[in-house]
Amino acid sequence: MSLREALASGRFVVTGEIGPPKGLDTHEIMEELEDLRGVVQAVNVTDIQSSVMRLGSLAVCAKMVQMGIEPVFQMTCRDRNRLALQSDLLSAAWLGIENVLALTGDHTALGDHRDAKPVYDLDSVSLLRAMAALEGGKDLAGNDLAGAPKFFKGAVVTPCADPVEPQIIKLEKKIEAGAQFIQTQAVYDPRQFEGFMKRVSHVKLPILVGIVPLKSAGMAKFMNANVAGITIPEPLIQRMAEAKKEDRMKVSAEIAGKLVKEMKPMCQGTHLMPLGWTKIVKDILRIAEIPPAGN
Amino acid sequence: MIVTERKPLDEILEQLKSDRRVFLVVCGGCPEGAKTGTVEEVEKLKSELVQAGKEIAGDVRIDFLCNKALVGTRLSRKLAQLKQTDALLILSCGIGVQATAQITGMKTHPALNTINMGGHQGLFMSSERCMECGECVLSYTGGICPITTCSKSLLNGQCGGAKNGKCEVSKERPCGWQLIWERTHELGTEDRLMKVLSLRSYTKWDFPDELRTTVRWALEMEEKPKPPEAEPAPKASDKKKKEKAQ
Numbered sequence: 001m002s003l004r005e006a007l008a009s010g011r012f013v014v015t016g017e018i019g020p021p022k023g024l025d026t027h028e029i030m031e032e033l034e035d036l037r038g039v040v041q042a043v044n045v046t047d048i049q050s051s052v053m054r055l056g057s058l059a060v061c062a063k064m065v066q067m068g069i070e071p072v073f074q075m076t077c078r079d080r081n082r083l084a085l086q087s088d089l090l091s092a093a094w095l096g097i098e099n100v101l102a103l104t105g106d107h108t109a110l111g112d113h114r115d116a117k118p119v120y121d122l123d124s125v126s127l128l129r130a131m132a133a134l135e136g137g138k139d140l141a142g143n144d145l146a147g148a149p150k151f152f153k154g155a156v157v158t159p160c161a162d163p164v165e166p167q168i169i170k171l172e173k174k175i176e177a178g179a180q181f182i183q184t185q186a187v188y189d190p191r192q193f194e195g196f197m198k199r200v201s202h203v204k205l206p207i208l209v210g211i212v213p214l215k216s217a218g219m220a221k222f223m224n225a226n227v228a229g230i231t232i233p234e235p236l237i238q239r240m241a242e243a244k245k246e247d248r249m250k251v252s253a254e255i256a257g258k259l260v261k262e263m264k265p266m267c268q269g270t271h272l273m274p275l276g277w278t279k280i281v282k283d284i285l286r287i288a289e290i291p292p293a294g295n
Numbered sequence: 296m297i298v299t300e301r302k303p304l305d306e307i308l309e310q311l312k313s314d315r316r317v318f319l320v321v322c323g324g325c326p327e328g329a330k331t332g333t334v335e336e337v338e339k340l341k342s343e344l345v346q347a348g349k350e351i352a353g354d355v356r357i358d359f360l361c362n363k364a365l366v367g368t369r370l371s372r373k374l375a376q377l378k379q380t381d382a383l384l385i386l387s388c389g390i391g392v393q394a395t396a397q398i399t400g401m402k403t404h405p406a407l408n409t410i411n412m413g414g415h416q417g418l419f420m421s422s423e424r425c426m427e428c429g430e431c432v433l434s435y436t437g438g439i440c441p442i443t444t445c446s447k448s449l450l451n452g453q454c455g456g457a458k459n460g461k462c463e464v465s466k467e468r469p470c471g472w473q474l475i476w477e478r479t480h481e482l483g484t485e486d487r488l489m490k491v492l493s494l495r496s497y498t499k500w501d502f503p504d505e506l507r508t509t510v511r512w513a514l515e516m517e518e519k520p521k522p523p524e525a526e527p528a529p530k531a532s533d534k535k536k537k538e539k540a541q
Contacts, residue, residue: 078447104447106463107463120448120449121495123449123451123454123493125491126450157455162459163473165485166476167455170453172489173451176491228458228463229455229458
C-alpha cells in the first residue's frame with residue numbers, strides 16, 4: 001500500500017523523516033531507514049535542510065525505492081530555477097518516486113554557504129502548479145511532454161504561527177494549486193492544534209500533524225527562541241530538564257507519544273521528525289496506541 | 296531615470312475590478328522621461344478608464360512621488376476628493392506607489408511596471424524599495440512590495456520562517472508578508488491575497504528598444520566621451536612585407 005492509498009483508506013497514517021549526511025558516509029541514514037522500515041508508511045528525505053550543503057534528497061529517495069522503503073521527496077525552491085525543478089520532478093517520477101513535498105526552503109543566509117544566490121524562481125504554490133502542469137502533459141511554458149509523470153503532491157503549514165491567518169491563506173492557495181496531503185510544522189500544544197484544525201475545517205485534505213521529539217531541555221529552549229512557529233510549553237521543557245541523561249530518550253518518547261495520542265482524533269496522521277532518534281519511533285507509536293504500518 | 300512602462304489596460308481594469316471612482320496620482324519625475332507620465336499619456340489613460348465605465352474623481356501631478364514629504368503636503372490639499380474615491384491609481388515607479396500607499400493608507404494600484412533603473416535612481420530615503428521586476432503586483436499586496444520586503448521575494452504569501460513577526464534571515468527584519476497581511480487586514484482587502492501571483496518573467500529586465508530612440512537616450516549617448524585617438528593602423532602593404540620576411 002502506498003502513502004496515497006493509505007491516506008485514502010482513512011486509517012491513521014505515520015510518516016518519518018531522515019536528513020542526508022554531509023558527505024558520502026551514509027551508514028547512519030541507512031540504519032535510520034532500517035529503524036523506520038515497516039514502522040512508518042513513508043519517509044521524508046529533507047532537501048539540503050537548513051541550507052547546509054549535503055547529499056541530495058533525490059539520490060537518497062531513488063535509493064529508497066530500490067530498498068523498498070517509500071520516500072517522500074522534499075523539494076525546496078531555494079536552489080533551482082524552474083528548468084531545474086521541472087527536470088528534477090521528471091527525474092523523480094522516472095526513478096519511481098511518487099510523493100513530492102513542496103517547500104519554500106530555508107534562506108541561504110541560515111546555512112553554511114551564506115553568500116550563495118537564493119533562487120526562489122518558483123515558490124511553494126507555483127511549484128505545486130508546476131507538478132500539476134507536468135501531470136497534465138505540459139511544462140510551465142506550455143510545451144507538450146512526451147510522457148507525463150504522476151505525483152502525490154504534498155504541502156506544509158505552520159499551525160502554531162502567530163498570526164496564523166497568513167499561513168491559512170497560503171494553505172488555501174496551495175490546495176488550489178493541487179496539494180493532496182499536508183504535513184505540518186512541529187506542534188507541542190494539542191489545544192492550539194485543535195483551534196487550528198477548527199479554522200481549517202473547510203480543508204478536506206489529509207493533515208499529518210508534525211512532531212519533533214525533544215532531545216533535551218536545551219534543545220527545547222533553543223527551538224523556542226529560534227525556530228519559527230514553534231512554542232514548547234514550559235512543563236514539557238521541565239520534564240526534559242528533570243530527566244537523567246540516560247532516560248532522555250524514554251521521556252522524549254513518552255512526551256511525543258502522549259502528544260500524538262491526544263491529537264490523533266483531530267487529524268489523519270502524524271509526521272515524525274526524529275532528527276536521528278529513529279530508535280524511539282516505535283515507542284512513540286506504542287504509547288500513542290498506533291499499530292505499525294507493516295509493509 | 297527609472298524606466299517604467301504602462302501596464303496593459305486589461306490588467307489595470309482587473310486591478311480596479313471592485314473600484315469605480317478612481318483618483319490618479321502622477322509622478323512628474325522619471326515617468327516624464329520614460330514617456331509613461333506625459334500629459335498625453337495621462338489623458339489617454341483617463342479616457343480609456345472612462346470608456347470602461349470608471350469615474351475619475353480627480354488627478355494630481357507631483358514631482359517625485361519618491362519624496363514622501365512632498366506627496367504628503369500635495370495630497371493633503373486634495374483630501375475632500377480623496378475621501379470620495381475608491382482607490383488611487385498611481386503612475387510612477389514601485390517606490391512612488393509604496394510611498395503613496397503608506398502616506399494615504401488607501402487602496403493603491405500601480406498603472407505602470409518598473410523595469411529598469413536606467414542608470415539613475417530616484418529619491419528613496421525611506422523604507423520603500425523597488426527592484427524593477429517589471430510586473431508590479433502592489434495592487435494585490437496592500438501597496439507593500441513582496442519582492443523587496445520578503446527576503447525570498449515570494450509572490451504567494453508567507454513561508455514558514457517568520458517568528459514574532461520577524462524574518463528568519465534576521466531578528467531585526469520584519470517579515471514582509473506579515474506587513475502585507477497586516478496592511479490588507481486594515482484595508483479589508485485580504486481577499487486580494489488569494490490571487491495566485493506566479494512565474495515572474497525575467498525577460499522584463501531588458502531595456503525596451505523603443506526607449507532607445509528617446510531624446511534622453513540620445514543625449515546620454517552623445518555625452519559619451521569619445522575614445523582616445525587610436526594609433527594609425529599598419530598599412531596593408533607593411534603587413535604583407537612582414538609576413539613575407541617570416
